Amino acid sequence: MGHSSAAPSEVRKAGAPTPPPRQGRRTTTPREMRRANRAGLDEAHRDRRAFRETRANSTTPDEAHADHSIPSERRFRKQREPWLACATAGLALCLACEQYERYYALWPLDARTFEELILVALVTGSAFLACAFSAIRRTKPLYARRGLLAILALAQTGGVAIRILQMAGGPLPEAFAIAGPLLRQPEFVMLALYAQFFLDVGIRKSVQAFAWGLVASGIIQAAFTELPSEIAIPLLLLFMPAAAMLLGLAGWLRSQDDLAREREDISAELEASKGFSRTFSFWECCASIALVNVLLLVLHSRGVAFQDQSTMSAVMQLSAGFGCIVAGVAFLALLNYLQEAECLDLLRVTILPAVLIALYFSATIQAGSPAMYFTPLCVCYSMLMLLVWATPRYYRIKGSSFLCVCAVFFSFKLGWAVGLFGVNIAPSWWGSAVEATFVFLAYTVLLLFSAFHAVRTWRMNMRNTAGSPATRNSSQSASPSQFDATCSHVADRFDLTPRESEVLPYLARGRNARHISEALVISDGTARTHIMHIYQKLAVKSQQELIDIVDESM
Known part of the structure; x- marks a missing residue:
């Protein structure tokens, strides 16, 4: 009887089966409890995620302003795009390297020989041809090849070092004297690689980066007039390696999501600017860039006569840097009022020929100080560089814009070689009248291109108006x-x-x-x-x- 009042667990024998639970009750194991907790947390996370997406997709103005204020969004963009900051800084250094010849306070302008021009044209053409073959094969982008960037940086640094040794007056082997001008050409190939990198960036961002690069390179050029040569020359040796390093770093920092977002913008921007490539053919673009560069070389050679390796050279360099700053600020201001294609078309058709003609007449009558001469000259040169930088992306050769980049950059370099030939070499062969003939032919062809473009645009507008329904446009x-x-x-x-x-x-x-x-x-x-x-x-x-x-x- 005393055992009958004991608990069931006490009377149950060892090994006896466990009785079933009472009706309406269920035993929950610890594992099931953990699973239930995890399921509840997952469901809560899904609910919160859905709520955030619903708020992000809100279409009312109040919610949009509340969730997406411009200052915080701009800070967010800057934090998310360090690759763009690296690429812009590297582009500024690359443009500063491209301006080496205009550091008048450090060294005089080199006198080129015919053989040297031929070698430079052949080497530059071969380099751009190799880049074009790489684009056709659709291999890894050139800007992502660190070995190539290192080779270009070392070659450019070697060319500048040879130039420094020549200025110091030390004896150099003949092979070094020949290799020096060739080794200084990778600066333009590096600029083409930056252009390839920015082909995967929105057009507006690309033009803005180039404008900021011009401002920074102008500041560097102007600041170097105040630095002693013992400090300025070693700094010049670091520009190209730093530009190569920043380009590689920008390619490494840019993610696939950044690429996808930028390419979406590129497709929309190109759809809105198809008229640029229809009214301005690619061969006309290359020829115009080459001819304008011929004229700029003639104007530049006239201004170099002021160089004296003293105060006047410093004023020339300071004026050239100020011209780059003015051009960069002007480009940034134009982007606030015009579309990218409209901005480029305005520079190509209106501003550029007018400034070139005014500069040529000012050089002919020997009017104005070097400051008044070199500032608008460098503004004009910056306009041409912007056309070289931005216009190739509006065209396609075998489905690739980088082929157009190579062709346009080589056209620019070819115009440089032809201009130097017409200024330095041809007059010694056929007389001083040859230079005027070069200028006259370049101006005539350039003005004809502008006239043909105006007529073609007018005809296309008339055809669209007359041959399509009234509701088409x-x-x-x-x-x-x-x-x-x-x-x-x-x-x-x-x-x-x-x-x-x-x-x-x-x-x-x-x-x-x-x-x-x-x-x-x-x-x-x-x-x-x-x-x-x-x-x-x-x-x-x-x-x-x-x-x-x-x-x-x-």
Whole structure:
């Protein structure tokens, strides 16, 4: 009887089966409890992630401004794009290396021989041809090959070192005297590799980086007038290795997500600027760049007569650096008001010939001080360099823009060789009248190119107006009020949200996500989200299809 009141666990014999649980109760093991906790946490994380995505895709103006304020977004961009800062700094050093010949306070301008010009043209042409073959084979990008960058940096540094030894007056073997000018050519190949790197960057970012590079190189050139030669010359030896190192570092820091985001912007920007390549053929672009460089070499040779390795040389170098700064600031200002293609077309058609003609007349009558002469000359040279930098990306040769980069850069170098031949060599062979003949022919052909471009553009506009329906170009010819009313009608028709209705007119005008984000004071990610939603609601796959819908509604 005393045992009957004991607990069941006490009377159960060892090894006896465990009785089933009571009805309505379930035993939970520790493993099941841990699984349940993890499942609950995962579900909570999914809920929070969905909530954040819902807030990020918010389309009301208040939420958009609350979640994406411009100052924090700009700070976020700067933190996420260290590769762009490295590439811009390296480009500035590369441009400073390209300006070595204009460091008038350090050394005089070299006198070139005919054999030297031929060798330079052959070596430069071979280098760009090798780069072109690499692009055709679609191998690893050249800017990502660290061995090639190291070879270019060492060759350039060796060429500058030979130039320094020649200035010191020390005896040099004849082979070194011949190799010196050749070893100083990798600076332009390195600039082409930077252009290849920036082909995978948005057009606006690329032009902005080049403009900032011009400003920085101008500051360096002007600052070197105040440095003693014992400090300035060793610093010059470090420019090209630093530029090569920064290019390799920028390629290493840039992720695949950065590439995908930039290429999306590039496709939209190229779609909006197809008219540039249609009205300005590639061979015309190369020929114009070569001819303009011929004229610049003639003008530069006239100004070098002021060089005296003293105060006047320092003033010339300071004026040249100031010209680069002015040009870079002007390019950045133009980008605030014009599209990239419009900016380049304006420089090519209007500003560049006018400045060249004015400079030539000022050089002919020997008017103005060196400061007044070299500042606009370097502004003009910077304009030409911007055309060399940016225009190849609007063209394709066998599906590659880098082939166009190689062709345009070689055209620039060929114009340099022809200009030096016409200034330094041809007059000694055929008389001083040859230089005037070179200038006259270059000016004539350049003006003919400009006239042909104007006529071709006028004919294309007339053909589009006469041969297409009246509604074909209605988005360009309609008044702003009519265009906005049409966009509002399309937004109501496809049930767009208020924020998407604000984005639609920019898309219908051909703007890209970056432009929309700056215009509406939202982030790039929010602008892309609105664009994606608009494409889904309108059932279109490209911006051109959206533009067609707005044109038909108009």
